[in-house]
Amino acid sequence: MNSRHSIQLQAQTISQRLAAFTTHLKLDEVPQDVRERAKHLMLDSIGLSYATLKLPYATSTLAAMQELGTGEATVFGHRERLALRDAMLLNGLLIHSLDFDDTHARGVIHSTASALPCAFNLAEREDASGADLLLAYLCAMEVSTRIGAAAKSGFHHAGFHPTGLAAVFGCSLAAARLLDLNEEAARHAQGIALSMASGNLEFLQDGAWTKRLHPGWAAVAGTTAATLAKHGYIGPGAPYEGRFGLYALYLKTSPDAPDLALATHGLGETWEIDDVSLKPIPACHFTHASSDAAVALYREHRVSADEIERVVVRVPEATIPIVCEPVANKQKPANSYDAQFSIPYIVATGLLRGRFTLDDLDPAALTDKEVRALAARVTHEADPDTTFPRHYTGEVIVYTRDGQRLAHREAINRGSADRPLSNDDIVAKFYDNAQRGVSREEAERICEAVLSLDRQPARALANVLRASQ
Template structure:
């Protein structure tokens, strides 16, 4: 049987524009637009500034960094771009693999294409190849990576990104396969950040991108890595899934080149962990439909898939009183309480003042959870909110298909609006429009044209 690394290498190296449906190309451009918008909104955040300062200390260069000019070496630029684009946790998610794939795939492709002086079309194709590989590799686990404490965005993003870097840096298929073996020793991403609100999750896709460029460059120079990166005795699946060996290995190549997983990537309509979205929307609906106010609510129960409990529901005490905006994004009690009290959930809900709001804290303390017996997770991130009112009513709303999912998608026009809303938090409208236009014409210009536009300092 052909090894997966060889299959992916051949797919990426042989991919051409005429093999990709026009609708997939257009969606890919908009997924990039979405990631860039969330990255621009993050410019100036404390964690972003400190990461950039650390990267500058490590070395200088001319690779593009979103909103920071051409100041870093390629690997560090890729890392910073990934940190920025993922840092607000407002980026896309592939439900089958539970992976934020764009925020490693695009930073890798951007820096590698700029370094190689590639065309914008090649940048776009490399990004698409990375997305198709990362989403399939992650989907094999059926969500089990999270159960073992690993974050697929960093762990698996490194593999798809390596395929993209290999293509753009001119590696042949055998070298591309070798690069995937090399990156096996670099890939990682712990979920320990969930315990104390650490910043490390933001690093994961950037580290995946940096590792991908490193692995591809090593392979180009003849460095030898293991051949069975995925299937080996100590390959990806045996190592990171342990006794839960994947029963769905066929997903790793299912429809590759004919079925496009980019069509199954969900774009976030809300700036929080995707696992909270259905509950947030259900809470907003209940408030609007019944005119609920905080004083009306006695207690709230949220039905969630069992697998998401350790991520967005437990440990219970800190979830009810999140200390940081990042904690809040992974909290069912906080997100649902905010939605019930305000009728929305925006980036403003992550500000320190919002976190300290006594009304939100009081209601969050009365939000409990229970296992959803009817969920089809991870196909959808389901959620149901049940409100017991002080006058004895039981009000409930179920969202069986989370908004933004592949079968309830945000339109490309929705994504454009989201981009403008995010980008104009830190740059003016004309600048945002120039970036939007450059991304949507990505394949009509040299890659460096887009890199220059994105790197321009506000």
């Protein structure tokens, strides 16, 4: 990091430091491999949006946004245009709805699902360059992931969805960047955003659709906060460390104190995108290692359902309330969202089918009698050797009726920063998902446009995404 940035980051509050960093950052200061990874993360998310186009929650949200009004902003994969913030909301939902999008492990946050809609739609409106879009996206990613990481998993413990809470701050600074705000205004944008940070985990109780709104809503709120700041609106000066700031207010029931230093440590020197994990299966990241362990046992032993007496799954203790409890709900998922957060269902599917894909979220798969019967025999316990939250560990132990004990452990979840998917893997995943909504030829045009983003206007990408339906 250059000396100018070093001086600027001596500011006292977190919001001042983040404002200084994002306001003055230049794209050529970002390592080339980080820029390339960023474009591939965007590609992954855009592919997911095409796999979601015709699903009920997507069509319902489009109808609701159209009722609120029209505009000129592009929605991924649609010819219809919406008002700026309504398009952000829907684009975030399209990316996040399948729960197949990227996750920052320490922040436990789906960062691209908010950062991309905010940067994309605002860059389109401002007629910004693709390079400016990419830089704004990078600013959002750095800030949102760091704000999430500083909570040390405490947001989840308190019943909040970190994506909704932390991402609003990253989006406020991405918007500030595209609106050309100065440091003071960017600081105010974060203070204003504090009043807009929201998102809870109540959807886990009954598979409600609300979680799907959280990333897009963060983009909406961050953009609103930055626009207010642009016009002189004053926000609190210490939105993070204040008496009623983010961490004091939202972590009252957390067993661990937040580490506020993580919010700004190494800004401009270490890049949080390097710690963003890509999902190899369409389910909560907390289930991935267990899923892979189950698939490994299927490939090695091919044990039938009738041969299995019971299954024990070891997972990080902090994830148990999310993917293992309440037990009755997890063993009999009522819908696709329940299934994506169900260790019993995902492990049973892996043991019997040797996979977990989008097809396993179809209604027919959810009611498969053999899978359901085995899921009822799946229990859980805390993993004593976990390295969570750095890794989302998982171990599956199968006890057979003839007395065998079969076990497989995944100490590092596939797709994590320490076991990453390659850029080529991401491209392959993009095509698998995008072709659920468009032809191979159209998917190729989208891929080319995203990966050449920094060499064209933002509206050029918008034209490709809007025309591809």
